[in-house]
């Protein structure tokens with residue numbers, strides 16, 4: 001039988017994928033605690049976010065299994081000053097029903113290749129302390145843990161520690 005990992009395809013996200021992206025993100029915002037957002041994104045917020053992701057510089061990728069979008073990853077701006085143009089930050093979300101099947105590994109590996117081709121030197125990841133799945137995923141893909149920003153973020157009014165990781169390309 002074909003290995004499941006081979007059934008996962010990754011492609012550039014299209015505007016029509018915004019609904020699927022929002023479904024996956026909002027599920028995490030509302031029912032888990034991996035993001036600093038606590039309010040579901042509206043369709044308008046999702047469309048604006050997607051439109052700010054120029055495929056030349058800040059692409060978004062989706063993973064599909066059997067034609068269904070099951071996860072996404074994005075290259076996001078890090079800082080606006082010109083001197084930061086070779087650093088970006090990634091985000092990655094996988095539908096709860098399709099986790100632990102290699103979807104994120106495939107998406108982030110693809111994202112790193114695309115980032116390298118676009119001339120990025122460093123990809124950052126900021127992960128809420130305690131999100132072991134994300135920390136392990138990133139470390140397995142060569143990200144190094146740099147430091148922890150103690151009480152660096154807020155979630156529902158409560159301070160949370162943030163783990164900063166970097167992947168040098």
Ligand SMILES: CC(C)(COP(=O)(O)OP(=O)(O)OC[C@H]1O[C@@H](n2cnc3c(N)ncnc32)[C@H](O)[C@@H]1OP(=O)(O)O)[C@@H](O)C(=O)NCCC(=O)NCCS
Pocket residue numbers: 028034092093094095098099100101102103104105106125126127128131132133134136137138140
């Ligand atoms: C983190 C996340 C993206 C991983 O997606 P995934 O498709 O399940 O990851 P993969 O199947 O590619 O797993 C790769 C490796 O990551 C680690 N990992 C993934 N899920 C894990 C878990 N629940 N616990 C511990 N390690 C985990 C493992 O080392 C795994 O390799 P293995 O399965 O061979 O042991 C997914 O759990 C998710 O969407 N979480 C919610 C959103 C989130 O936290 N995003 C990151 C915000 S910074």
